[in-house]
Amino acid sequence: GNSVTQMEGPVTLSEEAFLTINCTYTATGYPSLFWYVQYPGEGLQLLLKATKADDKGSNKGFEATYRKETTSFHLEKGSVQVSDSAVYFCALGRPYNTDKLIFGTGTRLQVFP
């Protein structure tokens, strides 16, 4: 069945460091891929998405490229800020359908000044 695997955290970085959070997936067909972010005490927010191979999603300095050949959707940011500290979830879903998303276990990012 479909599944998502994320790197375990926490990921601890200094401000302005480069961030990579790995995400790989197993799916039949051509799923849509998402990154959601959860700040402390809040629900999840959509960070970015990609709907087909080689698409690049981007938002707030974060980027992720849909790589079908490696079944990956790694999240990157060139220079993290303290305010980026949160839990990041990779997810996959059926194209153009939100009735059931499959989430990874989440990766906690801690950024120190």
Place this chain on the structure above:
Amino acid sequence: KAGVTQTPRYLIKTRGQQVTLSCSPISGHRSVSWYQQTPGQGLQFLFEYFSETQRNKGNFPGRFSGRQFSNSRSEMNVSTLELGDSALYLCASSATGADEKLFFGSGTQLSVL
């Protein structure tokens, strides 16, 4: 435009009791999904409702049930509570279920003693 509202924010129950959680989606959204979030299992899909009909269901026992009202508000019920039901329950809404963007509430933190 108000976001997704979940009530109550915190809930403490004892084993064997039942509980009802409420979710008010964003105005105009007709799709409501429920997820259970635990440290060990991450985010797991419970069910999704669209126009008062359950459209999809995850792999949870029958103790977990839900419904949606004509105004799109949704309730989730858990009967005969077990210790393992302690979790953050998240509700998410989308306009049609086909626009790929879920809006999450802040969740209800349920503790079963």
